[in-house]
Amino acid sequence: MRFYQLGTQIFQFFQSLFRSLPSVKMTTTRAQTKEMWRTADAVCFDVDSTVIQNEGIDELAAFVGAGDKVSELTKKAMGGGMTFREALSIRLKIIRPSINQLTDFINHRPPALTPGISTLVSLLHQRGVDVYLISGGFRELIEPVAKILNIPNDNLFCNRIKFYYDGDYAGFDEHQPTSESGGKGRVINLLKSKYDYKKLVMIGDGATDMEASPPADAFIGFGGNVQRPAVKKGAPWFIENFQELINELDGTAEDNSDDMES
C-alpha cells in the first residue's frame, strides 16, 4: 500500500514537471520582441522571400530552363525526409550553373528587393546597428543585394558555388555552416561570441529563421512575400510590411492594444 502511494507521488511529481515545461520553453512576448527590436545591437535578415521578393535558387533554375523540376523538388524537400544539404545538392545538380550562366543571370535579373528594405537598413545603419544577411542561398546572388543595401561582404553568411577552372559547375562549399540544417543558429552563435552582442534580432519568413532564436535573442516573422503558417503561428511578432519595423524605430508606431495578448 505504501509502495503504491510512493509510486503515485512520484508520478504526480513528474506530471507537474512536464506541465511546467511549456512555460520554460516560452521565450519572448510580442511586447518584449518590440522592445528588443528598438534597442537591438545587431540585426540579421534572411534573404530569400524576406529581403528579396523571391527564392534565388528557383529564379536561377527558371533562368536555365529547369524551373519546374527544381520547384517540384523544393516542395518535396520542404515536406521533410531530406536534410537541408541534400535538398541543396540535389537541386544544384539539376541546375548545374556555369560561371557564365550565373553572370548572365545576375546581369539580366537585378534583385527584386522587398519594398521598404532599403529605408529600413539605412535607418539601422544610422543608429549604429550592425546588419547581417544570413541565407541558405548563394553568395554570387546575394552580393548584389548587399551592395545595394550598403552591407559589407564580411557581413554575409551564405553558401558558395564551386566552379572548375573552365567555369563549369563543380559543386558547393560544404564547409559553410549555412549549407546544413541548423546553420543559421550556428552563425548567430558565432556572431554573438565574436562581437558580444546582447540583443541580436533575427528576421525571416521561414521555419529555419525562427529556429535560429535562440540563440538569437528575438525573432520577428516576416510575411510580406509569402506567409508560412508555422511561422505566423509561432512568431511572437509577425509583420507583413517593413514599414511596421520602421515605424517602431522612429516612434510613429501606433500603440497596439494587442501587445499584451502573447
Ligand SMILES: [Mg+2]
Ligand atoms: Mg526565406
